[in-house]
Amino acid sequence: MAIFTILQYSFIQNAFLAGTCVAIIAAVAGYFMVIRGLTFAGHALPNIGFAGAAGAVLLGIDPVIGLYIFTIGASLGIALLGREATERDTSIGIIMTFALGLGILFLSLYSGYAERVYSILFGQVVGISSADVLITAISSILTLGILLVLFRPLLFSSFDPEVAEARGVPTRFLAMIFLILIAITVSLSVQVVGALLVFTLLIGPAATAARIVQRPLWAIILAIILGVSYTWLGILFAANSTWPVSFYIATLSFGVYLPVRLLSPLWIGRRARKLAITRQNTSLSPGSPAEWEQSDSVPTTGRVPGSTR
Numbered sequence: 001m002a003i004f005t006i007l008q009y010s011f012i013q014n015a016f017l018a019g020t021c022v023a024i025i026a027a028v029a030g031y032f033m034v035i036r037g038l039t040f041a042g043h044a045l046p047n048i049g050f051a052g053a054a055g056a057v058l059l060g061i062d063p064v065i066g067l068y069i070f071t072i073g074a075s076l077g078i079a080l081l082g083r084e085a086t087e088r089d090t091s092i093g094i095i096m097t098f099a100l101g102l103g104i105l106f107l108s109l110y111s112g113y114a115e116r117v118y119s120i121l122f123g124q125v126v127g128i129s130s131a132d133v134l135i136t137a138i139s140s141i142l143t144l145g146i147l148l149v150l151f152r153p154l155l156f157s158s159f160d161p162e163v164a165e166a167r168g169v170p171t172r173f174l175a176m177i178f179l180i181l182i183a184i185t186v187s188l189s190v191q192v193v194g195a196l197l198v199f200t201l202l203i204g205p206a207a208t209a210a211r212i213v214q215r216p217l218w219a220i221i222l223a224i225i226l227g228v229s230y231t232w233l234g235i236l237f238a239a240n241s242t243w244p245v246s247f248y249i250a251t252l253s254f255g256v257y258l259p260v261r262l263l264s265p266l267w268i269g270r271r272a273r274k275l276a277i278t279r280q281n282t283s284l285s286p287g288s289p290a291e292w293e294q295s296d297s298v299p300t301t302g303r304v305p306g307s308t309r
Helices: 010-036 039-059 063-081 085-109 115-122 130-149 151-159 161-166 171-193 198-212 216-239 245-283 289-296
Strands: none
Touching: 010 039, 010 130, 010 151, 010 171, 010 198, 010 216, 039 063, 039 085, 039 115, 039 171, 039 198, 063 085, 063 115, 063 171, 130 151, 130 171, 151 161, 151 171, 161 171, 171 198, 171 245, 198 216, 198 245, 216 245
């Protein structure tokens, strides 16, 4: 099947639309996850969501509903139990293991074949319907809109939480809202790459972009470009082979991140040296306070006070 011929099929078009929406929101949320040190939460929430999907199948309802309930509930629990950074990872680990235990119980009690649950575990973007695409697009737009509204205070509290809190920024409330947004993003991303590989779209593009550029806005834009590129190429490759989409997306993400990670110390160190030289030149430039102080301490006659001929 020719690469561009497959674009005429509706299920491929749905996959591209849903994958693009998920890649964009995952890149934006993923950048804040990286700088806030919440990558473990990005790993735990999909596993917790899988338990919710298994419980929903047991109750005879849509697994996506259970996915949303468990991920959002877990994000609230993480925000309440792990207020301090040292407590957060512990809370995430305990909540994740408890949820996984529940998921195993739900699957053992279910007598049928939980096909929808396993599709959530491994992802099935090429099987997404038009209704799912609409729901994904609406959820992505709403989540992205909230992130844009909270962009400046969220960025401030991410880089310097102590100063942000001292200036009246509600850092704990922002942390809770952001964890809920992560839960929604995870629930959306699971439909594309599955719970096992959702880390790929959340962390891969953002971590790569953060090592290439320093400015937050440029890093987010680059992360979006990378995430969308991985998704599109993964869908195209999977449509022309028997291998799954998630494998291609994960491979592309790893293949780009690895050389960037190995080579980034070269330009990061160069930037640091240039910044140090710039600061040194600024502090010693003509008219600087340091030079004013030095010129005021030396008489105009050229003699140092206290010296004799």
